[in-house]
Amino acid sequence: MESQERFAQFLNSRGLRSSAPRSQVARIFLRTERHVSTGELYDLVRKKHKEIGYATVSRTLKLLEEAGLCRQVDFGDGTLRYEHAYKHAHHDHLVCTKCGAFVEIYSGKLEKLQDKMVEKYGYMQETHKLNIFGVCPKCQKKK
Numbered sequence: 375m376e377s378q379e380r381f382a383q384f385l386n387s388r389g390l391r392s393s394a395p396r397s398q399v400a401r402i403f404l405r406t407e408r409h410v411s412t413g414e415l416y417d418l419v420r421k422k423h424k425e426i427g428y429a430t431v432s433r434t435l436k437l438l439e440e441a442g443l444c445r446q447v448d449f450g451d452g453t454l455r456y457e458h459a460y461k462h463a464h465h466d467h468l469v470c471t472k473c474g475a476f477v478e479i480y481s482g483k484l485e486k487l488q489d490k491m492v493e494k495y496g497y498m499q500e501t502h503k504l505n506i507f508g509v510c511p512k513c514q515k516k517k
Contacts, residue, residue, distance in 0.1 A: 453461075
């Protein structure tokens with residue numbers, strides 16, 4: 375798995391050990407194709423590796439983020455989540471303020487507009503994320 379190798383190289387470049395627990399946490403995260411909180415990833419890890427603690431999962435997620443393999447996502451509900459970043463196309467999110475459901479979205483026109491705004495105000499963009507908060511169709515029907 376290329377991303378697993380990239381993580382090992384990152385750890386090596388920082389003088390950090392590529393320990394079995396770190397590798398196991400990274401492997402499980404990289405095989406999970408959804409947005410997960412630290413607690414959710416911890417629960418997934420504990421199903422296979424009871425000896426791995428919460429702190430190891432949390433620290434490994436931070437290292438995966440530093441390595442560019444994942445990014446933090448905040449849907450405004452007080453829970454930070456992580457999603458894959460390496461070889462995953464940039465996208466934004468629509469987030470339901472009632473049930474927490476979200477949809478990944480992408481618009482080339484929106485990306486170009488954002489680039490124009492960055493240029494207009496003289497910023498040098500490093501990264502960006504856009505979350506649009508509203509009420510999803512299911513929750514609208516419940517009213």
